[in-house]
Amino acid sequence: MSSLFFPAEGRDYLLDVGVHGGVQVGKWFIALYEGDYEPKEDDTAANISVRATEITAYSEGTRPEFVELAPAGGATSNQGNVAQFTMTATKTVRMFALLSSGGKGASVGKLLALQRLASPRTYGAGDVIKVPVSLTLSNP
16 A cells, blocks of 8 residues: 655644644544545645545545544554445545545545555445554654
């Protein structure tokens, strides 16, 4: 699997809140994408749904929330509370992202990070997709 990609918007948010005293986002949400798209530095919450073609064909009313564990050793994850999507149509998942808005297809808020999957996977109606997410900050 490829690594998590933090576009400028995500890095700026982390610096703004962690160093500059900016306003913290209370909840993060996970979105799935089907477009054959490579994450870019200028990806934002305003443009990613169109650029990467967000998947909204799932029965949950909103994007599932990312419920993370307390950070330790420079990392956190949603282990123990993995996000789930119940598909309502056949879709090929190629990427997921963490965004501050829970609205399906929403183009507001902040885009924290994206991950393009090493290989796409197709799911049919009724399939439940479980998305584990790990965030790690490390030195180069």
